[in-house]
Structure formats: structure tokens, C-alpha cells
Amino acid sequence: MTSSSYLTVKALTKYIKRKFDADPHLREVYVKGELSNVKIHTSGHIYFTLKDDTARITAAMFRMNASKLKFRPEEGMQVFIRGEVSVYEASGVYQLYAHSMEPDGVGGLFVAFNQLKERLNKEGLFNPNFKQPIPKFPKTVGVLTATTGAAIRDICTTITRRYPLAEIVIYPTIVQGENAAPNIVQNIQLANKQKLCDVLIVGRGGGSIEDLWAFNEEIVARAIFESRIPIISAVGHETDTTIADFVADLRAPTPTAAAELAVPNQHELVQRILQNRSQLHQMVSSKLAYERSRLTKLQKAYPLATPERLYRPFTERLIQMDIQLGRASQLFLMKKSAELQKLDTAIKLHSPKNDIQFYSKQLEQTTNSLTRSIMTVLNKKKDSYLSAIRTLEALNPLAIxxxxxxxxxxxxxxxxxxxxxxxxxxxxxxxxxxxxxxxxxxxxxxxx
Incomplete structure (x- = not known):
């Protein structure tokens, strides 16, 4: 055979790939198995191996299909896959190209719910220490829900009935479908930016897990966690639980219950005020009766009946101290008079005139001596100066x-x-x- 009779590797691979692609049984296959070597690429593509007890096949799921998954494929997970089988020409290996994937035994949404719940819990988004208290007497309540349906009607009716003092700000929100999660996040951020509300109610009426899925999205959970306004989650019925319920500052089983948790009951407040007023009246009356009884007893007491006996000892002591003070003053004056007489006698014996004459003479002598010394020093300095001048003139080059x-x-x-x-x-x-x-x-x- 000549060399032209031999196929190239590329040609052979193309032929085999064409056989695979032409087989109708391989265009759409349904396979179940265990995930292994799962690698989620930064591009969004997912590469993995699907295996059972005796065989394995390499597989890939491209970004367009992978983006539709509600859960994250993990090592060891049993799954159902719908896809096609073809040949990857670069390596000559046949592989499975997955179009859809579902966990074996439970739904994909349930798996995604548990995966996100576990991850956010590890990050601390469910930590009670981060929960904000709900204000007891809010002035304004914000409501993020659809403007149609029973939820908005139940919330507004309940708030108006229980606490008509509170104003209601409604943020019309998409709560179902692909655009629901971004719209919920947008309105939570808008409410925080406007700073009109003291508390926010975020939720909707009941439905299937698909209907409520927007409240299980990670972006919604993080928006609720980052909100500076306390949020009450009210999604679905009492048995429905979403990620938003775990992150919210308070979870309500229904939208109506959320409204009841957001505002106090005006009738209960009035009843509490009346009860407190009655208790306060009783306490004041009891206190007045007690103090009145004490006052009566004090008025009838023996010391108050004869009050002069209370201060008589003090009066007597005051008189005695006044007498002692008078005697002490006389003794003090007598002592100081004797000291003054002694000083007067000493001054007369030592007349200051003699001392002044003596010190004046000494001062005059000292002044004369100092003047003579100064003149002597000045004359010496003058002679030295003149001698220096003569020397400088002799050495002056200009003079030469x-x-x-x-x-x-x-x-x-x-x-x-x-x-x-x-x-x-x-x-x-x-x-x-x-x-x-x-x-x-x-x-x-x-x-x-």
C-alpha cells in the first residue's frame, strides 16, 4: 500500500466523531451515576467524571447549561443527567456533554437550598448576635412585596387596624421569576438609602418552592444581612422556610403575622396605659396614707408636744460658752498690752537717731573710697589706650x-x-x- 492509502489521525477521529453524531441513540441519552473529579472552571464550564461500580466516562457541562443549575455539583453526589455523547477530537476521547442535571433522590432546588444554607451559616449570616432589634413603636413601616395579591392587603389592613399611628411606605417588588431577586435587592438598598422607614417587611404569599425561590437567592440573603433597617421576613405560609427567614432580624410565619410583629396593638396599649394609671393611683394613695399616718404619730410624740425641751440644753451650753469667750478675750488683751509696753521701753532705749548718724558717716566714707578707686582704674585704662594708638600709628602702612x-x-x-x-x-x-x-x-x- 502506498502512503496515500493511510488515514491521518485527524481524519480517523473526524470519521469516528461523525459516526457518534449520526447515531440517534447518542444524541439524547439519560444517564445516572456518581460525580467524581468535579472542576468548576472560572469560565462557568463544569468538567467531571460520571462513574458507577464498573465504568466511568468523562463529561462536561458548558456555561449556558451550568448557569441554570440551582445547586452546586459536588464530589460523590449521585445525579441524573440528560445529554449527548460525542468525541472530543483534540484527545480522541468520547465524552458525555450534559444538558441538565438533577440530584438523585431529592430535587435540585432542595440541594441548592441546603448548600447555600450551610455556606451562609458558616459565614455567620445567621448569627443571632447580628440580629437588629425591632422597634417597639415604629413611625413608618416599609413593605416590600407585590402590589397585587393578598399579602399586601393583609399587611396594610393589619397595620392600620392595630396601630393607625404608623405610616406605610410600599415598595412595589417583583417576588417571582428571574427578575425577582435583583428587584428585591434593589428595593432593600433603596429603602436604606431613603431612610424613611423604621422597619421593613419583606415577603410574599405562599407557593411552591419554585415560586418562593427568589427568597433563597444568595444576593437577597446578603442584602437583608447588610440592611441597616431591621427586616421582618414574611415568605409563604407557616410551613414554608427560606434562606431569607434565617438571615432576617425576625421571621414571621405569614405576612399577616409580620404586620402583627412590626407594630403594637393599640387596644393592648390603651389597656396597658389604663392598668398602669390604676396601679399608679393605688401606689400614690397608699404612699400618701402611709406618710399621713407617720405625720400624725410625729405630731403626737412627746418631744414635739414640748419642743422647748429639745433645744434647752443647747441654749444653756451657748450661754456658758459666751461667758468663757468673754474671759478668754480679757486675758488675751491683758497679755498683748504687757508685750506692747515691753516693746515701747526697748524702742526708747535704742534711739534710731544715733544709728542713722553712724551709718550715714560710714556711707560717706565708703562713697569717697569707691570714687578714688574708680578714677585710678580710669586713668590706667586711658594711658593704655593712648599707648596702643601710638603703636598702631607707627605700624600703619598708610603712614609709611x-x-x-x-x-x-x-x-x-x-x-x-x-x-x-x-x-x-x-x-x-x-x-x-x-x-x-x-x-x-x-x-x-x-x-x-
Whole structure:
């Protein structure tokens, strides 16, 4: 056989793939098995192996189909898959391309619910420490639900009946379908931005798990958790439970119950006020009767019947202390008078006139001596100054130059030798009364 009779690997693979694709039994297959080697790519594609006790097949689920899954495929999960079988030409391996996937034994929505519930619980979104208290007397209640249906009617009727002082702000919200979750998040964020409400009721009437699924979406759960306004979740009937119920600050079994939890009952408040007023009246009356009885007993007491006996000992003590104070004052004055007489006698013996004459004479002598010393020092300093002046005048170069001498400079430097100059150079000659510029025309050494 010639080389042209041999197939290329690519051609053979294409032929095999065409056989697979042409087989009607492989275009739509229903397979069940266990997931293994599950890898969810950042692109959204899911790659895995489907296996049973004796065989396995590689499989892939592309992003368009994977985005429709309500649960997250995990290792070891038993699943039902609808898809097609074809050949992956790059590796020459046949594999299963999944179009849909359902968990074996339970619905996909139920699995997704439990997976999200477990993950958010680990993150702390259900932690009671993060729950905000519901205000007891809200001024404004916000309601996020559909404007049609029984839920909005039941909530508004219940709030108006129980607590007509509260205002109601309605945020029309889509609560079912693909656009429901983003719309719920948008209205929760809008309510927080407007800051009109003291509490929010988020919910809808009953329905299937598919109908209520918007309240099981992760974005809704996080919006409820991040809300600074307390949220009461009221989704479905009493038996229905959603992720929103776990994250909310308070869960109500029905929309009507949510309205009852959001506001107090005006009749109960009036009854409580009347009861408190009655109790307060009884307490005040009892207190007044008790104090009146005490006052009567005190008025009849023996000390109050003869009050002068209460302060008589103090009066007597005051009189005694007044007498003692008078005696002490007289003794003090007598003592100070004797001391004053002693001081007067001492002053007379030591007349200040003699002391003043003595110290005046001493001051005069000291002043004269100080004056003579200062004059002596000044004369010495004057002689030293004059001697220094004469010395400076003898050393002054200007004085020498006045006798006919001069100083020559070249480039602002004194010329001390003919070796510093050359013929034709310009020099500066300084006299005692001025300066002259000169040009060297001839240089003669002493030896010439």
C-alpha cells in the first residue's frame, strides 16, 4: 500500500466523531451515576467524571447549561443527567456533554437550598448576635412585596387596624421569576438609602418552592444581612422556610403575622396605659396614707408636744460658752498690752537717731573710697589706650606711604618680587591718597 492509502489521525477521529453524531441513540441519552473529579472552571464550564461500580466516562457541562443549575455539583453526589455523547477530537476521547442535571433522590432546588444554607451559616449570616432589634413603636413601616395579591392587603389592613399611628411606605417588588431577586435587592438598598422607614417587611404569599425561590437567592440573603433597617421576613405560609427567614432580624410565619410583629396593638396599649394609671393611683394613695399616718404619730410624740425641751440644753451650753469667750478675750488683751509696753521701753532705749548718724558717716566714707578707686582704674585704662594708638600709628602702612612709598598689586595680590611680573602686564599701584594703573615696559634685576 502506498502512503496515500493511510488515514491521518485527524481524519480517523473526524470519521469516528461523525459516526457518534449520526447515531440517534447518542444524541439524547439519560444517564445516572456518581460525580467524581468535579472542576468548576472560572469560565462557568463544569468538567467531571460520571462513574458507577464498573465504568466511568468523562463529561462536561458548558456555561449556558451550568448557569441554570440551582445547586452546586459536588464530589460523590449521585445525579441524573440528560445529554449527548460525542468525541472530543483534540484527545480522541468520547465524552458525555450534559444538558441538565438533577440530584438523585431529592430535587435540585432542595440541594441548592441546603448548600447555600450551610455556606451562609458558616459565614455567620445567621448569627443571632447580628440580629437588629425591632422597634417597639415604629413611625413608618416599609413593605416590600407585590402590589397585587393578598399579602399586601393583609399587611396594610393589619397595620392600620392595630396601630393607625404608623405610616406605610410600599415598595412595589417583583417576588417571582428571574427578575425577582435583583428587584428585591434593589428595593432593600433603596429603602436604606431613603431612610424613611423604621422597619421593613419583606415577603410574599405562599407557593411552591419554585415560586418562593427568589427568597433563597444568595444576593437577597446578603442584602437583608447588610440592611441597616431591621427586616421582618414574611415568605409563604407557616410551613414554608427560606434562606431569607434565617438571615432576617425576625421571621414571621405569614405576612399577616409580620404586620402583627412590626407594630403594637393599640387596644393592648390603651389597656396597658389604663392598668398602669390604676396601679399608679393605688401606689400614690397608699404612699400618701402611709406618710399621713407617720405625720400624725410625729405630731403626737412627746418631744414635739414640748419642743422647748429639745433645744434647752443647747441654749444653756451657748450661754456658758459666751461667758468663757468673754474671759478668754480679757486675758488675751491683758497679755498683748504687757508685750506692747515691753516693746515701747526697748524702742526708747535704742534711739534710731544715733544709728542713722553712724551709718550715714560710714556711707560717706565708703562713697569717697569707691570714687578714688574708680578714677585710678580710669586713668590706667586711658594711658593704655593712648599707648596702643601710638603703636598702631607707627605700624600703619598708610603712614609709611605718606612719606613717598607705594604698594603694587597684580590681580589683587601684592607684588613682592620681580619674578611675579612679566613685560607687558598691567599692574595697579596704590599710593596713600589714591591708585594708578601701569604697564610693565622693562624689568631689571639688582645684579644688572
Amino acid at each position: 606711604m605718606s612719606r613717598g612709598y607705594s604698594v603694587s598689586y597684580k590681580n589683587n595680590k601684592v607684588i613682592k618680587s620681580i619674578s611675579q611680573i612679566e613685560k607687558g602686564e598691567e599692574i595697579s599701584i596704590h599710593y596713600h591718597d589714591g591708585e594708578a594703573q601701569a604697564t610693565i615696559t622693562k624689568i631689571m634685576d639688582k645684579g644688572e
